[in-house]
Amino acid sequence: MPFSLWLSLAVVCAMGAMSPGPSLALVLRHTLGGGRAPGVAAALAHALGVGFYALLTVWGLGALIVRVPPLYQAITWAGAAYLAWLGIRALRAGRAGALEAAGLATSRRQAAREGMLVALGNPKLILFFIALLSQFVTPDMSLAAKAVIVLTAMLIDGAWYVLVALGLSHSRVLPWLQHRSHWINRITGVLLLALALRVVAGPLA
Numbered sequence: 001m002p003f004s005l006w007l008s009l010a011v012v013c014a015m016g017a018m019s020p021g022p023s024l025a026l027v028l029r030h031t032l033g034g035g036r037a038p039g040v041a042a043a044l045a046h047a048l049g050v051g052f053y054a055l056l057t058v059w060g061l062g063a064l065i066v067r068v069p070p071l072y073q074a075i076t077w078a079g080a081a082y083l084a085w086l087g088i089r090a091l092r093a094g095r096a097g098a099l100e101a102a103g104l105a106t107s108r109r110q111a112a113r114e115g116m117l118v119a120l121g122n123p124k125l126i127l128f129f130i131a132l133l134s135q136f137v138t139p140d141m142s143l144a145a146k147a148v149i150v151l152t153a154m155l156i157d158g159a160w161y162v163l164v165a166l167g168l169s170h171s172r173v174l175p176w177l178q179h180r181s182h183w184i185n186r187i188t189g190v191l192l193l194a195l196a197l198r199v200v201a202g203p204l205a
Helices: 001-016 022-034 036-059 061-067 069-095 107-118 122-129 144-166 174-179 181-204
Strands: none
Touching: 001 144, 022 036, 022 107, 022 181, 036 107, 036 122, 036 144, 036 181, 061 181, 069 107, 069 181
């Protein structure tokens, strides 16, 4: 793959990773609830989920998912339900109070599981990769070039959210966030519920 083409691919992946959404809210919540390690775990697991969808795209299976309405609809509703469940959990944690650790505690395993599920349950990732990544895939593309596409998408996503987790867990930033965790949980809860509604409404528009 020519460097100029790879650079275009990297820019596209970076724009997708940096756009606000449920992934950012998830990394914020786990960093706030458990510190650096759970935040990084959520980021890395999310990157694996992104890599999975990128792999589907280069194999041509992503387009198949979109062409089969029942399969795509099932992914859409499952993703929306999961985002709504996360939003309700965040709102319940918000009611517990800013300094009550029991309402906010998280672990690396839980963070990794939710990071993966948020990525896999986001149908907009499928559309993103089909609309944007597919333009970099050609019928005669080598296996190595396809691997570069998948690894680029996965590594850029993981690097961005790891940086977010590291920044949020800084010794000066994390105490400030934890002191205001009551409102942060409410805001992320409302955001996740709104995103769930948007996912459901999207295919109907």
